[in-house]
Amino acid sequence: MSMKISPEKALAIATLARLEISPEQAASLSAQMDDILGYMDKLNELDTGSVEPMYTPVDQPGFLRPDEVKKELDRADILRNAPESDGEYFIVPRIV
Amino acid sequence: MSRIFSHSLTQVRDLLRAGDISAQDATRSCLERIAATEPRLDALLHVAGEEALNQAAAMDKNGPDADKPLWGVPVIIKDVLATTGMPTTCGSRILENFTPVYDAHCVTRLKEAGAIILAKANMDEFAMGSSTENSAFKVTKNPWDARRVPGGSSGGSAASVAAGQCFASIGTDTGGSIRQPASFCGIVGVKPSYGRVSRRGLVAYGSSLDQAGPMTRTVAAAAEILQVIAGHDPKDSTSVNAPVPNYLEALTRCGSLKGLRLGLPDQYWGEGLSAEVDAACRQAVALAESLGAEVVPVSLPHTEYAIATYYILAMAEASSNLARFDGVRYGRRSGNAHDLATMYTRSRCEGFGEEVMRRIMLGTYVLSAGYYDAYYRKAAQVRRLIRQDFLNALEKCDLICGPACPTTAFAIGENTADPLQMYLTDIFTISLNLSGLPGLSLPVGLGSDTGMPVGLQLFAGNMEEEALLCAARTLEAHLPKLPETPLA
Numbered sequence: 001m002s003m004k005i006s007p008e009k010a011l012a013i014a015t016l017a018r019l020e021i022s023p024e025q026a027a028s029l030s031a032q033m034d035d036i037l038g039y040m041d042k043l044n045e046l047d048t049g050s051v052e053p054m055y056t057p058v059d060q061p062g063f064l065r066p067d068e069v070k071k072e073l074d075r076a077d078i079l080r081n082a083p084e085s086d087g088e089y090f091i092v093p094r095i096v
Numbered sequence: 097m098s099r100i101f102s103h104s105l106t107q108v109r110d111l112l113r114a115g116d117i118s119a120q121d122a123t124r125s126c127l128e129r130i131a132a133t134e135p136r137l138d139a140l141l142h143v144a145g146e147e148a149l150n151q152a153a154a155m156d157k158n159g160p161d162a163d164k165p166l167w168g169v170p171v172i173i174k175d176v177l178a179t180t181g182m183p184t185t186c187g188s189r190i191l192e193n194f195t196p197v198y199d200a201h202c203v204t205r206l207k208e209a210g211a212i213i214l215a216k217a218n219m220d221e222f223a224m225g226s227s228t229e230n231s232a233f234k235v236t237k238n239p240w241d242a243r244r245v246p247g248g249s250s251g252g253s254a255a256s257v258a259a260g261q262c263f264a265s266i267g268t269d270t271g272g273s274i275r276q277p278a279s280f281c282g283i284v285g286v287k288p289s290y291g292r293v294s295r296r297g298l299v300a301y302g303s304s305l306d307q308a309g310p311m312t313r314t315v316a317a318a319a320e321i322l323q324v325i326a327g328h329d330p331k332d333s334t335s336v337n338a339p340v341p342n343y344l345e346a347l348t349r350c351g352s353l354k355g356l357r358l359g360l361p362d363q364y365w366g367e368g369l370s371a372e373v374d375a376a377c378r379q380a381v382a383l384a385e386s387l388g389a390e391v392v393p394v395s396l397p398h399t400e401y402a403i404a405t406y407y408i409l410a411m412a413e414a415s416s417n418l419a420r421f422d423g424v425r426y427g428r429r430s431g432n433a434h435d436l437a438t439m440y441t442r443s444r445c446e447g448f449g450e451e452v453m454r455r456i457m458l459g460t461y462v463l464s465a466g467y468y469d470a471y472y473r474k475a476a477q478v479r480r481l482i483r484q485d486f487l488n489a490l491e492k493c494d495l496i497c498g499p500a501c502p503t504t505a506f507a508i509g510e511n512t513a514d515p516l517q518m519y520l521t522d523i524f525t526i527s528l529n530l531s532g533l534p535g536l537s538l539p540v541g542l543g544s545d546t547g548m549p550v551g552l553q554l555f556a557g558n559m560e561e562e563a564l565l566c567a568a569r570t571l572e573a574h575l576p577k578l579p580e581t582p583l584a
């Protein structure tokens with residue numbers, strides 16, 4: 001069976017997912033992912049050409065609330081969970 | 097008085113309402129039970145004992161409130177549901193110090209109904225797992241045998257209810273995470289129809305699959321809890337705006353199974369099923385027949401594709417949902433990064449466990465350019481075929497019936513080396529989430545080989561939880577009661 005996920009490919013996927021993995025992790029993840037994706041190829045046994053994809057079990061169209069501004073949460077409460085803040089904003093490492 | 101914890105939810109609620117026991121009595125009894133069992137079970141991540149006792153004392157001052165159906169009843173919440181004033185970790189290091197600023201909708205409903213939130217229950221990290229071994233903090237043990245897993249991902253909830261630490265717990269079910277641990281621990285677990293219970297405040301894993309539901313020791317208790325948490329929430333656009341039936345009233349109307357057509361899908365009763373699970377479940381089906389049910393053969397022909405379909409869709413949704421954990425607004429931030437991109441990646445890698453990383457990676461792959469059609473779209477198409485199987489089967493029967501899991505609770509460590517092997521244990525539970533239909537797992541006895549609990553599942557048509565509860569209540573009334581858990 002051909003490898004779908006080489007260790008190099010695993011590293012590339014990690015970059016897309018904003019994950020940082022070591023070469024050792026890339027090797028073991030690529031083998032596991034290959035195994036799992038190989039199993040998933042089972043779906044190709046089915047001809048689904050004319051089947052409409054089902055992305056959600058909800059039949060009714062999305063229910064939308066009126067777009068009203070409400071103050072339900074307190075800024076100080078929200079910022080209490082922030083790793084770094086100045087009391088008004090979330091602070092992150094310098095971007096520009 | 098000292099064994100209040102061993103009562104059913106309905107019994108304790110009635111004692112509380114009559115003033116025979118106080119809210120503090122009930123709370124204290126559960127806290128004592130937690131203290132006695134927790135060193136062996138490791139079911140809980142946070143116990144809010146003092147707060148619970150204070151709340152109970154305040155409630156006792158005013159006396160029982162008949163308008164509150166759960167007045168004074170201690171409950172435990174899976175740690176994936178947001179609770180103000182209590183940590184909500186999702187079993188993950190990345191949320192180790194996170195305390196939500198709002199309650200999950202079902203937690204709000206429970207509080208409004210007078211329930212006392214006692215603790216948060218252990219779980220597989222972000223609900224990704226079938227054994228609770230993926231928690232970043234502890235491995236919960238099965239109260240029937242500490243060498244075995246309680247199931248997952250709501251394993252802490254199942255173990256705590258089975259051991260009498262509380263009268264009910266709220267679990268969540270994305271691919272069986274309520275029903276499978278309920279089965280492994282010998283309790284009742286209900287996965288409501290998708291949209292029946294609001295997902296607001298349920299930290300998302302697979303948004304099109306996740307549902308919160310009751311985990312209890314009796315069917316009547318499950319009905320009590322579902323009555324409280326079900327219903328439309330304007331803040332969840334997938335929450336269904338339909339009236340909630342009176343489940344409790346429905347339970348008073350059922351006594352026999354006369355005329356009930358019970359569909360047994362070939363695919364759930366054959367190869368791969370352990371002999372003891374097969375025997376216990378067939379015995380329960382025979383009991384149903386003796387109570388008037390008619391057994392009809394049905395087929396769910398796409399069952400063999402369910403695991404592949406489920407994991408593609410769940411991992412895709414997970415990779416997208418878990419993108420929010422970036423170290424900016426909440427959760428862990430790596431102290432070891434000086435630019436933004438490195439801060440994202442290091443915070444995530446330091447915070448996420450192995451299974452979560454694996455699922456994010458797979459989800460990212462199946463959604464990436466060039467693979468989207470082959471995996472994600474394909475799985476979404478097969479999902480429709482799987483749902484159609486259920487709808488076809490439900491034209492021939494009223495309820496579908498099968499084992500909750502091919503085996504009883506497996507040993508700790510037995511399935512951890514091979515992730516695919518672990519996924520395959522979900523075969524009987526995951527199709528239901530793909531379909532969106534409701535299901536219930538009922539303990540039907542102990543396996544003859546392992547002596548561990550066996551769960552029988554019932555599936556119903558969309559929004560037909562009443563039918564599930566009614567049939568399960570009738571069966572329960574005629575089944576021998578399980579003994580107390582040996583670890584208790």
